[in-house]
Amino acid sequence: xxxxxxxxxxxxxxxxxxxxxxxxxxxxxxxxxxxxxxxxxxxxxxxxxxxxxxxxxxxxxxxxxxxxxxxxxxxxxxxxxxxxxxxxxxxxxxxxxxxxxxxxxxxxxxxxxxxxxxxxxxxxxxxxxxxxxxxxxxxxxxxxxxxxxxxxxxxxxxxxxxxxxxxxxxxxxxxxxxxxxxxxxxxxxxxxxxxxxxxxxxxxxxxxxxxxxxxxxxxxxxxxxxxxxxxxxxxxxxxxxxxxxxxxxxxxxxxxxxxxxxxxxxxxxxxxxxxxxxxxxxxxxxxxxxxxxxxxxxxxxxxxxxxxxxxxxxxxxxxxxxxxxxxxxxxxxxxxxxxxxxxxxxxxxxxxxxxxxxxxxxxxxxxxxxxxxxxxxxxxxxxxxxxxxxxxxxxxxxxxxxxxxxxxxxxxxxxxxxxxxxxxxxxxxxxxxxxxxxxxxxxxxxxxxxxxxxxxxxxxxxxxxxxxxxxxxxxxxxxxxxxxxxxxxxxxxxxxxxxx
Amino acid sequence: xxxxxxxxxxxxxxxxxxxxxxxxxxxxxxxxxxxxxxxxxxxxxxxxxxxxxxxxxxxxxxxxxxxxxxxxxxxxxxxxxxxxxxxxxxxxxxxxxxxxxxxxxxxxxxxxxxxxxxxxxxxxxxxxxxxxxxxxxxxxxxxxxxxxxxxxxxxxxxxxxxxxxxxxxxxxxxxxxxxxxxxxxxxxxxxxxxxxxxxxxxxxxxxxxxxxxxxxxxxxxxxxxxxxxxxxxxxxxxxxxxxxxxxxxxxxxxxxxxxxxxxxxxxxxxxxxxxxxxxxxxxxxxxxxxxxxxxxxxxxxxxxxxxxxxxxxxxxxxxxxxxxxxxxxxxxxxxxxxxxxxxxxxxxxxxxxxxxxxxxxxxxxxxxxxxxxxxxxx
Numbered sequence: 001x002x003x004x005x006x007x008x009x010x011x012x013x014x015x016x017x018x019x020x021x022x023x024x025x026x027x028x029x030x031x032x033x034x035x036x037x038x039x040x041x042x043x044x045x046x047x048x049x050x051x052x053x054x055x056x057x058x059x060x061x062x063x064x065x066x067x068x069x070x071x072x073x074x075x076x077x078x079x080x081x082x083x084x085x086x087x088x089x090x091x092x093x094x095x096x097x098x099x100x101x102x103x104x105x106x107x108x109x110x111x112x113x114x115x116x117x118x119x120x121x122x123x124x125x126x127x128x129x130x131x132x133x134x135x136x137x138x139x140x141x142x143x144x145x146x147x148x149x150x151x152x153x154x155x156x157x158x159x160x161x162x163x164x165x166x167x168x169x170x171x172x173x174x175x176x177x178x179x180x181x182x183x184x185x186x187x188x189x190x191x192x193x194x195x196x197x198x199x200x201x202x203x204x205x206x207x208x209x210x211x212x213x214x215x216x217x218x219x220x221x222x223x224x225x226x227x228x229x230x231x232x233x234x235x236x237x238x239x240x241x242x243x244x245x246x247x248x249x250x251x252x253x254x255x256x257x258x259x260x261x262x263x264x265x266x267x268x269x270x271x272x273x274x275x276x277x278x279x280x281x282x283x284x285x286x287x288x289x290x291x292x293x294x295x296x297x298x299x300x301x302x303x304x305x306x307x308x309x310x311x312x313x314x315x316x317x318x319x320x321x322x323x324x325x326x327x328x329x330x331x332x333x334x335x336x337x338x339x340x341x342x343x344x345x346x347x348x349x350x351x352x353x354x355x356x357x358x359x360x361x362x363x364x365x366x367x368x369x370x371x372x373x374x375x376x377x378x379x380x381x382x383x384x385x386x387x388x389x390x391x392x393x394x395x396x397x398x399x400x401x402x403x404x405x406x407x408x409x410x411x412x413x414x415x416x417x418x419x420x421x422x423x424x425x426x427x428x429x430x431x432x433x434x435x436x437x438x439x440x441x442x443x444x445x446x447x448x449x450x451x452x453x454x455x456x457x458x459x460x461x462x463x464x465x466x467x468x469x470x471x472x473x474x475x476x477x478x479x480x481x482x483x484x485x486x487x488x489x490x491x492x493x494x495x496x497x498x499x500x
Numbered sequence: 501x502x503x504x505x506x507x508x509x510x511x512x513x514x515x516x517x518x519x520x521x522x523x524x525x526x527x528x529x530x531x532x533x534x535x536x537x538x539x540x541x542x543x544x545x546x547x548x549x550x551x552x553x554x555x556x557x558x559x560x561x562x563x564x565x566x567x568x569x570x571x572x573x574x575x576x577x578x579x580x581x582x583x584x585x586x587x588x589x590x591x592x593x594x595x596x597x598x599x600x601x602x603x604x605x606x607x608x609x610x611x612x613x614x615x616x617x618x619x620x621x622x623x624x625x626x627x628x629x630x631x632x633x634x635x636x637x638x639x640x641x642x643x644x645x646x647x648x649x650x651x652x653x654x655x656x657x658x659x660x661x662x663x664x665x666x667x668x669x670x671x672x673x674x675x676x677x678x679x680x681x682x683x684x685x686x687x688x689x690x691x692x693x694x695x696x697x698x699x700x701x702x703x704x705x706x707x708x709x710x711x712x713x714x715x716x717x718x719x720x721x722x723x724x725x726x727x728x729x730x731x732x733x734x735x736x737x738x739x740x741x742x743x744x745x746x747x748x749x750x751x752x753x754x755x756x757x758x759x760x761x762x763x764x765x766x767x768x769x770x771x772x773x774x775x776x777x778x779x780x781x782x783x784x785x786x787x788x789x790x791x792x793x794x795x796x797x798x799x800x801x802x803x804x805x806x807x808x809x810x811x812x813x814x815x816x817x818x819x820x821x822x823x824x825x826x827x828x829x830x831x832x833x834x835x836x837x838x839x840x841x842x843x844x845x846x847x848x849x850x851x852x853x854x855x856x857x858x859x860x861x862x863x864x865x866x867x868x869x870x871x872x873x874x875x876x877x878x
């Protein structure tokens with residue numbers, strides 16, 4: 001039946017080769033320096049783990065057990081001092097400009113010791129990705145340089161992303177659900193800005209962040225068509241912290257409720273709104289999904305990396321236990337069943353890692369920051385002294401023309417095909433790697449018996465921490481549906497998703 | 501089990517359900533804060549009064565002499581609300597059973613104190629370890645016509661709360677290990693702070709360090725493993741009942757939430773993907789219920805192969821509960837992960853129940869060994 005078909009036609013058949021082997025395309029296009037950057041970043045993360053995370057992880061968790069309102073300011077300052085909060089801010093916005101491909105391997109490293117500390121570092125880049133996704137270079141430049149200044153001064157200036165609402169968790173991440181969602185966060189246009197009312201929940205790093213990048217809706221009856229995004233400082237009038245959640249795990253990373261009560265947001269702090277969206281190529285609803293996808297395409301593989309991290313951490317604790325324990329009078333490490341189990345756990349961590357590394361290739365090709373992997377720009381930015389960029393870019397980023405150019409390049413010119421592939425793979429990594437993560441944690445606790453349930457042996461903490469990974473950044477159920485929508489449904493055009 | 505048990509056991513189940521509803525549900529989160537909040541000693545006192553700690557104990561020892569099915573019924577109901585009390589009941593029952601197997605029932609006199617104290621009557625026990633596998637045994641030396649225990653025993657459940665513990669120790673010069681009753685108020689005992697654990701915070705454990713502490717031998721020297729294995733045979737059904745109870749609690753909470761929470765403009769229970777997840781939970785709970793009932797009845801009637809039936813129930817129901825309670829959180833999304841609902845606690849408790857009486861893989865290997873040795877498997 002394939003007679004007469006050209007090779008390219010054959011490769012276009014589902015599953016399209018471009019959909020299933022993204023790394024094949026990526027490797028040749030990837031600047032050679034990326035590999036060295038990943039090595040350096042991972043080495044630094046391992047040094048951080050040995051120096052800070054491992055010695056403190058259990059103590060922090062215990063502290064939060066005792067006092068759920070405890071805020072780990074000292075640890076935030078320590079992460080800030082190590083430079084992790086500015087490492088992946090592009091140089092044009094004043095950061096160190098490390099290649100984005102090195103971020104999620106670092107997240108794995110952190111989470112292989114403590115997913116709470118990993119999130120305390122990593123979720124900064126969730127907030128940042130919400131900020132970036134509207135491609136407002138002026139405000140992005142302003143806030144990123146605040147973060148850089150926070151590192152210089154030793155007073156951390158963190159960014160939180162505010163999306164989830166009490167009545168809208170899954171709904172807030174998919175426009176096909178959003179248009180029926182019970183969202184309540186209203187942004188009402190007034191002279192000179194907006195007045196915002198509503199509540200956001202489960203905001204990671206909420207209580208420790210200075211800048212809060214939030215979604216809201218200009219018309220609550222049409223949320224998918226009226227989503228807007230703004231930035232607000234924690235000291236703004238009408239911005240209030242509500243409760244800090246009492247979580248089962250990842251206790252080191254606060255999850256906050258944020259309440260807006262007639263909170264005035266000046267026009268200059270609006271990242272993107274209906275008026276600006278209407279000037280873009282896509283419809284408002286499509287743009288809302290594009291913005292959501294820009295964010296989750298970066299952050300979902302990050303959660304996948306957290307899955308790989310906990311899978312690896314649980315494996316390491318199980319291995320240590322096997323090496324130091326005799327069961328039935330024989331070293332556990334020499335018992336065949338234990339060797340088989342440890343091999344399976346090793347494989348689970350490796351498989352989780354493979355999913356996010358493939359995503360790294362996908363986002364490098366098709367994500368919102370693809371140009372950072374474009375070789376001419378990559379080497380140009382490498383060669384350009386920061387002092388020069390810091391003199392030029394704050395001015396350039398304020399120009400309307402710069403913003404328009406970025407929005408044209410990144411938003412209007414993005415191919416639907418590329419967006420679909422990137423979003424689908426992000427979901428794949430998110431649910432597959434986190435399912436593998438919790439699986440390994442379950443295995444470790446079971447394998448270690450009495451030691452497995454003890455806090456001082458760490459496996460139980462990995463298990464508690466791992467469960468959240470199946471929930472945030474879209475539940476694993478939503479991510480399965482998104483994978484179906486992006487990677488399976490094209491082969492079944494009659495399929496309707498979210499319309500059961 | 502509610503539909504098939506006798507009228508007498510139905511009354512017991514109803515009493516346990518009412519007790520759980522009245523004493524456990526409302527304060528579950530606060531009770532779970534131990535050791536960073538006070539222990540629910542008043543609840544333990546009331547549990548003593550209603551006889552939860554003497555269900556299977558012979559009448560001459562102050563117990564109700566009920567069959568293991570009765571213990572399963574109580575644990576099922578209690579663990580639907582809060583497995584911490586269930587684990588306390590279980591640990592004490594396991595210690596009593598080991599002593600019973602050693603023919604030392606006279607050493608277990610359940611004292612229902614008028615002041616509601618549980619300290620005198622309950623027995624601390626390392627209920628998450630099989631001392632024949634992971635060698636957390638003290639050393640016993642013959643001295644002054646008795647024995648003195650030295651060394652360490654890890655994770656002794658209730659060790660910081662009650663007066664007596666049943667501890668494993670190896671007598672110098674003999675094979676195997678033996679069980680000793682030890683007065684925890686005696687000189688030479690050093691108990692750690694409560695060990696922070698995955699689940700069942702209100703059923704705490706301590707690590708004990710002993711230095712020449714007098715111990716009363718239970719049964720015969722070197723036969724500790726034999727007594728323990730026989731006790732595990734009988735009490736495995738009870739461990740399965742705990743896991744089944746936790747699973748039922750998790751399902752009930754998930755179903756209730758799913759009938760109230762909307763996403764995408766409809767109740768989440770009406771999305772078929774979630775409904776399949778709920779169905780899987782319900783199926784596991786149903787199968788668990790049948791397994792517990794079968795195993796407990798078989799044990800009580802002494803049916804051929806009841807020992808392995810009991811162990812099979814503990815292993816399989818224990819595993820099912822860890823999966824079901826993981827989904828029990830998932831059904832509630834972010835809310836399931838927070839302390840506000842009972843789901844995160846059930847997830848932790850179910851996982852901890854799985855480790856009762858030793859590492860599951862070793863229990864599986866033991867099961868297989870007994871099958872190969874010719875014991876009736878079904």
